[in-house]
Amino acid sequence: MDIVEEPITDYNQLDLTKSYTWVEYMKWRFTERVELIRGHIVKMSPAPNVNHQSLAGQMYGTFGNAFSKTNCRWFPAPFDVRLPIPSAKKDSTVVQPDLCVICDASKLDEHGCDGAPDLVVEILSPGNSKHDLDVKFKLYEESGVKEYWIVQQASRDVLIYTLQNGCYIGLRPFTEGIVVQGLLFPELKLSVDDLFKNVK
Numbered sequence: 001m002d003i004v005e006e007p008i009t010d011y012n013q014l015d016l017t018k019s020y021t022w023v024e025y026m027k028w029r030f031t032e033r034v035e036l037i038r039g040h041i042v043k044m045s046p047a048p049n050v051n052h053q054s055l056a057g058q059m060y061g062t063f064g065n066a067f068s069k070t071n072c073r074w075f076p077a078p079f080d081v082r083l084p085i086p087s088a089k090k091d092s093t094v095v096q097p098d099l100c101v102i103c104d105a106s107k108l109d110e111h112g113c114d115g116a117p118d119l120v121v122e123i124l125s126p127g128n129s130k131h132d133l134d135v136k137f138k139l140y141e142e143s144g145v146k147e148y149w150i151v152q153q154a155s156r157d158v159l160i161y162t163l164q165n166g167c168y169i170g171l172r173p174f175t176e177g178i179v180v181q182g183l184l185f186p187e188l189k190l191s192v193d194d195l196f197k198n199v200k
Contacts, residue, residue, distance in 0.1 A: 016041055022082055022091035026111070033078060037135060038085065039092035045125055051153050052098075052125050054198040059099055059121065059151075059190065066188040072103040072118065080112035081120075083143040093139060098123045098151075101185070116144040119184060123151040137161070141168045147184040156196045 014020075014028075019039030028034070033044040048056070056076065063074045076099050083093045100117035102108060107115035120140055122132040132150060140148045141163065148168065150159040157175045160182045161168035174180040180190040 014041060019089070019092065021089070022094055025094050033096065035096060036092065036094040037139070038088040042131070042135075044096070048123075048125060051199045052123050055123050055151055055153065055195060056098060058195050058198075062190045063099065063101070063188070066185065067101065070103075071105070072101050072185075073105075073108070074099060074101045075113070081117060082112065082114045083139055083145075084115060085139060085143055087142065093143075095136065095139065097121060097136075116140075116146075118145070119147045119149070119182070120145050121149040121151065124153060137168070141166075147182050149180075149182065151195070153199060156192070156199065158190075158192060158195070 020036060020041065021039065022036070025036050035042045035044060060076060067074050077096045079096060079100065081095050081097060081100060082091060083095060084090075085093050097117070097120045099121040100113065101119040102113055102115075102117045104115070104118075107113050107117075122136060124132055129152075137148065141161075144163065146163050148161045150161075152159065155175075157173045158180045159173055160171045160180070162171065162183050163169075171182070174192050176192050176196065178192050180192060180195070182188060
């Protein structure tokens with residue numbers, strides 16, 4: 001008779017100095033959300049605040065309209081993305097972007113996305129800005145995410161980075177009074193004023 005392995009439900013059962021893989025990640029059933037960065041566990045910020053969720057809601061409507069008649073699909077968090085990081089062990093990086101767009105259906109499976117999305121959006125919250133501006137920036141760049149949007153609550157603006165020859169090039173900051181528009185999907189447009197209208 002096969003022995004069924006019980007899922008790990010307590011975060012404290014794990015050795016945080018150890019390197020883990022996607023297969024092990026799939027056995028975890030924590031109340032808190034975690035990401036796997038180059039094999040190492042990173043706890044995510046506490047539940048998003050009201051401003052974060054307001055920004056996410058504004059973006060969902062825009063993305064839904066922009067991609068409704070295309071082959072691209074968009075997914076809000078929580079949604080697992082297994083990033084292919086050439087400098088790291090295979091299947092050792094699993095992230096949960098606030099929003100991502102995938103146009104290659106072969107990357108989608110029952111567990112999420114296996115490969116680099118075309119577009120990733122992260123909404124900065126107090127406590128996660130360094131992670132998204134530094135760690136995830138490098139991961140998305142190295143794995144080949146074509147466009148990376150960073151929504152900043154504090155400065156009420158949007159930063160867009162596009163991948164060119166393997167490196168991210170930043171567009172000018174999109175501030176209040178301007179319409180956000182990246183290079184990858186010209187049909188995807190979002191007024192900064194509308195985006196931040198319910199953010200205090």
